[in-house]
Amino acid sequence: MKLILLILLTVNIYASTKQNMFNLYQNKKYEDVCKIGFDNFRENKADEEFISIYAFACLHSDYIDRLAIPVAMLKFSSEARANSAYFSVILMQKKLLYHAMVDGYDLSSMNLPTTDYVLSKVFDLYSKLPKHNARAFYLFEDPNNMKLTYKLYLSKSDRLNKMVIEEFYDTITIKRHVYW
Amino acid sequence: MININELEARWLKYKIKSYIPHIVILLSIAIILTIFALFNSKSVINTKEVTKVKNENVQEIQVDTPSVEPIEAIADIDTKKELVLAPTIERTKQKIIQIQPIQKKKIEYTTPNYNTNEKTILAPSLDFMTKLQDNTLPYFDNENENKIEHATQETPVRIKTVHKAAQKKSKPQIEPIKKESSIQIDRQNTHDDINQVIKRFKKNNNPALSLFIAKKYYQLGEYHQSYNYSLMTNEINNDIEASWIIFAKSLVKLNEKSMAVETLKKYIAHSNSHRAKILLDEINSGKFK
Numbered sequence: 310m311k312l313i314l315l316i317l318l319t320v321n322i323y324a325s326t327k328q329n330m331f332n333l334y335q336n337k338k339y340e341d342v343c344k345i346g347f348d349n350f351r352e353n354k355a356d357e358e359f360i361s362i363y364a365f366a367c368l369h370s371d372y373i374d375r376l377a378i379p380v381a382m383l384k385f386s387s388e389a390r391a392n393s394a395y396f397s398v399i400l401m402q403k404k405l406l407y408h409a410m411v412d413g414y415d416l417s418s419m420n421l422p423t424t425d426y427v428l429s430k431v432f433d434l435y436s437k438l439p440k441h442n443a444r445a446f447y448l449f450e451d452p453n454n455m456k457l458t459y460k461l462y463l464s465k466s467d468r469l470n471k472m473v474i475e476e477f478y479d480t481i482t483i484k485r486h487v488y489w
Numbered sequence: 490m491i492n493i494n495e496l497e498a499r500w501l502k503y504k505i506k507s508y509i510p511h512i513v514i515l516l517s518i519a520i521i522l523t524i525f526a527l528f529n530s531k532s533v534i535n536t537k538e539v540t541k542v543k544n545e546n547v548q549e550i551q552v553d554t555p556s557v558e559p560i561e562a563i564a565d566i567d568t569k570k571e572l573v574l575a576p577t578i579e580r581t582k583q584k585i586i587q588i589q590p591i592q593k594k595k596i597e598y599t600t601p602n603y604n605t606n607e608k609t610i611l612a613p614s615l616d617f618m619t620k621l622q623d624n625t626l627p628y629f630d631n632e633n634e635n636k637i638e639h640a641t642q643e644t645p646v647r648i649k650t651v652h653k654a655a656q657k658k659s660k661p662q663i664e665p666i667k668k669e670s671s672i673q674i675d676r677q678n679t680h681d682d683i684n685q686v687i688k689r690f691k692k693n694n695n696p697a698l699s700l701f702i703a704k705k706y707y708q709l710g711e712y713h714q715s716y717n718y719s720l721m722t723n724e725i726n727n728d729i730e731a732s733w734i735i736f737a738k739s740l741v742k743l744n745e746k747s748m749a750v751e752t753l754k755k756y757i758a759h760s761n762s763h764r765a766k767i768l769l770d771e772i773n774s775g776k777f778k
Contacts (some may be wrong), residue, residue, distance in 0.1 A: 331621045335694040335725070352529075358617045365613070391614040398611055422609035433608065 318451065326352075327359050329349055342366030354382065357389045364396055368426070371486050373403045398422050402432040403488055407472050410463050415440055425487065431459050431474050531608040619726065622696065689713065696732070702733045712742040730762050737765075741772055 326349050333342045346353075353359040364379035370459035372441030376396040383396075402421065406428070409412045416436040423429045434449040451457035452487040469489055476484040610772035665689035683705050690698040720731055721735035733756045753769040756762060771777035 327621070331618075332693050358621060361617050362621075365615075388614040388616050391611075395611045420608070422611050424611050424613075443596045 327356065327362070330359070330362050330366070334366055337369075339366040339369035343370050343372050347375065349476055350378070357383055357385060361389065361392055362390065368399065371488065373400055373428070373488060374473070376400050395424055398424055399426050399428055406432050406435060407488060409435065409489065410443075410472050411470050413443055425475060427459070427474060427484075428488070429459055434459070435461065492773055575713055619728065624727065675714070678707065694725065696722045696729060699725065700729060700732050703732065706738060707735055712739045715739045716743060718757075728759065728760070733762070735770060736763055737772070738777070740778060746772060 312461050326345065330342045330345050333345070339361065342362060345365040346359070349359075350363065360379045360382055363440075364376055364383070367373070367375040367379075377400060380393050380397045380400060383393035398421065405414070405416060405419070410415050411471060416432075417438065417440055419436050421432075421436075423433050430451065431449060435447065438447075446460055446462035448463065449459045451459070454480050458477045462473055464471045464487070471487050471489040474486045474488070475482055476486075493662075539773065601758065660749075683702055686698055686702055686705075690702060699718045699722040703715045703722060705715075706712075706718060707715035715735055716739035719732045719739060722732040725734060727734075733752070737749040737753045740746070740752065750772060753765050753772070757765050768777065
C-alpha cells in the first residue's frame with residue numbers, strides 16, 4: 310500500500326512539473342520554464358513532451374546552447390524528430406555566425422536550411438553577403454517587412470566577445486539577443 | 490532478591506524489539522529508492538553526459554543572463570562611447586537618439602537577394618502543445634457546455650425545484666427514482682459567471698476558457714466581446730474550429746461580412762473544415778445575417 314502511494318505521489322509530482330511548465334509557457338514566461346526544465350531534466354528525460362517544452366522555452370529565452378541535449382534526445386516520434394531538426398539548425402547557425410563574426414569565417418558558400426527564428430533570418434542575410442572585411446556592425450532589412458531591421462555586432466570584452474542581434478521596428482528597439 | 494542480569498537481558502530484548510519497526514521502515518524505503526534508481530538508469534542516454542552539460546550550463550548562468558539585465562553597457566564600436574540601455578521608455582528613446590546620427594553617417598543597409606524559395610524552411614511541430622492543452626481541462630467538453638446552455642435558457646429558478654408531490658409527503662419513503670423529481674440548476678447572473686471565467690482565463694491563459702467566454706458573449710449579443718475573445722483563442726491556438734466560427738459570426742454581426750468571408754476562406758484553405766464551409770455558404774447566400 311505504501312509503495313503504491315509513493316509511486317502515485319511520484320507520478321503526480323512529475324506530471325505537475327510538466328503542467329506547471331506548460332502553464333508558464335502559455336503565459337510567455339520562457340526563462341522560468343527553461344530553468345524549471347533544466348532543474349527537472351534528469352527525472353523527465355524519457356518524456357518527449359517535457360523535453361520539447363523545455364527546448365522551446367530555452368529557445369525563446371535565448372539559451373540556445375541548452376538545445377544541444379534536446380536535439381540529441383528528441384528522436385522517438387516524428388514530431389520530436391522535426392523539432393530536433395529545427396533546433397539543430399538554429400544551434401548550428403548560431404555557432405557558425407559567431408565563428409564568422411569573431412574569426413572572420415566565410416559563410417558565403419553556405420546554403421543551409423532556414424527557420425522562422427530571428428537568428429536564422431540574420432544568418433541568411435549575413436551569409437548572402439559576398440566575402441568582405443569585418444565591419445563594426447551590420448544592418449539588415451527584413452525582406453518581408455521593410456520596417457523591421459536587424460543590427461548585428463560584436464560586443465567586445467577582455468574575457469569573451471558576445472554576438473548581439475538587435476531587432477528594430479521603425480528605429481525602436483523591440484528585442485535584444487545576446488549569444489556567445 | 491532482584492536478578493539484575495536477567496532484568497538487563499529482558500530490557501535488552503525489549504529495546505531490540507522496539508527498534509524493529511523503525512528498521513523495517515528504513516529498509517523498505519531503501520529498497521524502493523534502489524528500485525527507482527535502477528528504473529531510471531535504464532534510460533537511453535548516459536546520465537554522465539547530461540550532468541556534464543548541466544555543469545557547463547551552470548557556469549553559463551554565472552557568466553551572464555542575456556536579456557534580463559535591466560541596465561547593460563554596450564560598447565558601440567563606431568563612436569567608441571558606451572551606450573546605456575535602461576528599462577524605462579525614456580532612456581531607450583535617448584539611446585535611439587544617439588544611434589540615429591550614426592546611421593546617417595554610415596548607412597550600410599545590406600539587402601541581399603533573399604529568396605526563400607531557394608532555402609528549405611524548417612518549421613517546428615507544436616502538436617504536443619494541443620495534447621497538453623487537452624490534458625489541462627478534462628472537464629471542459631461540449632456536453633457540459635450544452636448543459637449549461639440549456640440551463641440558462643430555462644426559467645430563472647435559483648437552485649432547486651423539487652417536485653411538489655414529493656414535498657408533500659411527510660414520511661420518508663424509499664421510492665424508485667422518477668423522471669419528474671428533477672433538480673434544475675440555473676444561474677441568474679451570467680455576467681458574474683463570465684467574469685469568474687475571465688479571471689481563470691487570465692490566470693492560466695487557456696484557450697478553452699476564452700472560447701467559452703466568446704460563446705457566452707455571442708449568446709448575450711455582445712459581439713464586440715465575442716470577437717475579442719475568439720480572436721484571443723485563435724492567437725493561442727489557431728486550430729480550434731469553434732473559435733473561428735464564432736469569430737466569423739461575430740464579424741458578420743458587426744457588419745464586417747467581407748472580412749468574415751475572407752477569414753473563413755483562409756481557414757477553410759488551412760483546415761478544410763466542413764462547418765466553416767457551411768457557414769460560409771450561409772453567409773454568402775444571406776441565410777446568416
